[in-house]
Amino acid sequence: MIELLSDSPTTIAGAIRNAITNNISTKARQRAEEGVRYYNFEHDILKNRIFYVDDNNNLAEDKYASNVKIPHSFLNELIDQKTQYLLSNPVDVSSDDDELNDYLKEYYTDDMQLTLQELVEGASQKGFEYAYARTTSEDKLMFQVADSLQVIPVYDSDNNVQRILRYYTDTIVKDRKQVKLTFAELYDAEKVWFFVAEDSKAFKLDPSQPVNPRSHVLAIADNEQTDEQRLAGRSYGVIPFYRLSNNKAERTDLEPIKALIDDYDLMDAFMSNNLQDFADAIYVVKGFQGDDLSTLRQNIKAKKSIGVGEGGDVSIQTVNIPTEARKTKLELDRENIYKFGFGYDSSQVGDGNVTNVVIKGRYTLLNMKANKTEVRLRSFIAWANKLIIDDINRRYNKKFDVKQLTVTITREMLINENDLANNDKVRAETRSTDMQTLLAVAPRLDDETVLKQITDAYDLDFEEVKAKLGEQDYSQAPVPKELTGGEDDGAEG
Template identity: 55%
Template sequence: MNTKQLLSDSPKTIAEGLLSAINQDRAARAKEKAREGVKYYEGQHDILKNRVFYIDDNDVLKEDKFASNIRIPHQFLTEQVDQKTQYLLSKPMEYETEDETFYSYLEEYYDEEFQLFLQEMVEGGSQKGFEYAYARTNSNDKLCFQVADALCVFSIYDDTNELKRVCRYYDKNIYQEDKEEVITIAEIWDDKQVWFFKSEKGKAFEFDSDREMNPRPHILAVNQEGKKASRNYERIPFYRYKNNKKETTDLQPIKALIDDYDLMNAFMSNNLQDFAEAIYVVSGFQGDDLSKLRQNIKGKKVVGTGTGGGIDIKTVTIPVEGRKTKMEIDKENIYKFGMAFDSTQIGDGNITNIVIKSRYTLLNMKANKTEVRLQAMMKWINEMVTADINRRYKTSFNASDVKFSFIREVMVNENDLVQNEKVMAETKQILINTILASSSRIDDESVLRLICEQFELNWEEVQSAIETQSYTQGLAEGTDPVEVNVDGDTTQQVANGTGEAD
């Protein structure tokens, strides 16, 4: 894509290059694949375009509009994208920092709305191969984030492949002379400001002079007195989230398999529909051509024959088992190459936690790749959030002091967990009994150390507690009598430890 004109500081030059750049972006192969991924996520598979043809009596290929043409899309991609997203983000993202005040400020930003934003980013990136995060300041003067549709956004790089600007374009309905018209709005963002352009009816773009301020800073506010205030983020407020290194969709590895599964299922349904009745072999037919014969048999169930003619009824064996086997193979490969968890797996009935974890292996691998990308995006987001906190509260926090983690939840066999705990408890009891049985051969200190190791206790703390307990118990039970001197007389102290003398 030629974007040199879009790097200019002249609005006229930018406007001249916008239409060509946007048309090239729409026609780019990456955007075609992205639109394809979105369609399959929404259930708009290629099977819905399927048509049935036949060759008529004149050897002409024609569409058979009377044949069954059942078209059923199977939304494996929808399941796998949602599965990955919920596996990673069903639990809120966790963040931690040693500064409690800083943590309380972060809570204002990383709330339920932000969790929804993360889910939409992962879903969009999985469907399109990439997605854009957009930072903006809301009416409460607080930074927030939303998804910018990657189908309508593209990055602008210079000759050194360094990101300089981002273009976002979208259609908008307006009314002119009581007629509704569609105009295309284009925005060019850099690290300081944003330019606005518009195009009517597919014409060349022109600088939008109707806007009060164009170009304008990233944030523009007006107070109650009508005074304007503006500032910028000191960076481009767009982040390109990548689904993987090559920015491919989750559909790409499994599209051919899904299409084959759809075809196998659809044509098995068509065969069952078309061959639910017998095939009629007509002899001595003197009526219409075979095309009309086909329609008459299907529609009226009746056909006329000439003198000496007849109809022989034939039945057809449909290869159901073959198609079912092929569909099973396709399904297995869809989950395998889609790196997803197949919840329909049965196995041998021995569902232990080890078996469950093994079935999550591929999904874990895919989630690991996604989590690394999310961590990189969170670094960019947290830098902007920390800067916004420092601006609003006049603080000087450091973004690197915050750590993020994503908690995954895997279903487990509770009976397996209880059984494991029981075995561990029994094993520990056997060890304790063995230690106590050997206590006569080793000293008390060694016995105490071994017992503390089994219960993961601190030996020094336990030893100190025992000594304190022995001393307190000795005072309570009484001590040996000692002689004290009271007013120069030697008397014997009573043995109750009260210090009273006769």
């Protein structure tokens, strides 16, 4: 794709079609599409067909056998679980400068939170996802997700990304016929080219763009300035795309557990098939008057009756379906799906004593996976923050620095409220005992030491309490009953 590094629009246009075709056929693209399918419950089980050997010894599809197709949405749960564990609480980007904090609120909105969630979800499904920066009609920077299936990085000879090709399709009606339009945008650190192609025709510069190529941001003013002034633009100084990798190898969250999910789907589906097909019995037939066994199967299923010849006979035999073995296999598959998918299995019950220590233990695998994702997400936020600070400085003529920002990501985890209440009660009782012990030995200590111990225990400001007491002899002052745990009005030190 070296042609995409050219500055000639003709050369670039001639290379776009091949770049798109090659991207569609890559293994990474196929894995990404598979991850998207499974996230949307489109499992391989939906393509399942049942075959048998007919009377002519030919392999034929059995269209009368039960063929239950049940996709189980493990991947959807695991990806949403990771995303919400990380981002159910909004990412907090703040500064010690109150003025800068006010400006940041314009950028870190609900839309930005949604972008972060979609970015993590997309990377988990496809192995990697793109976010891109753009400027709104209000001249403010914002970020959106770009489908990585339609984004192609362009590398130089040193394997560094020099440009990004983004493409998408649309259908219009032209001359009473539907025409498929493919739009392509090629970005570098300073400008962007726009191309369009009808159906399978060659790409050409998009005539609908007033300036092509142009800067990343084009400001069109409604006044009497010259065309050069009226169409003046500016650039971000970097390629306005960021690639968020799901992991170092850019593997999807599906790959480690796909075989387990497929096995679970099959086990569950065929147990349903067995229960339906063998709900009544197996018919052993002698002297059957019919064309073949296929007709017999159809008659039994549809009419619940068959005909036999002279001396014929029908005997009925039941079948014991190994349901316990299948249930055990399903449980084993489920356990391995959460284990190798690094997820939290909320169906775990245990011995009923679910303390916060037990809950944290069950979150261990999910926490490990979230740690890897958070490191990469913070890298994107750092990239975005640099662009945000530059945009604030441009819009408000300021000189803020990105080093002034602090990023806080607070994870959301289930907790046992009763366990917390019991812990608080134990801590309060322990503190009360400590206070009673302190007051018992207070006569042997100086007043300032006693006061310091009390303020430290209750997280009070020693100097402030001391100042409020003034000249009062606090060793003889009434002690609040909440410090002693008693019902008396006071205690003497």
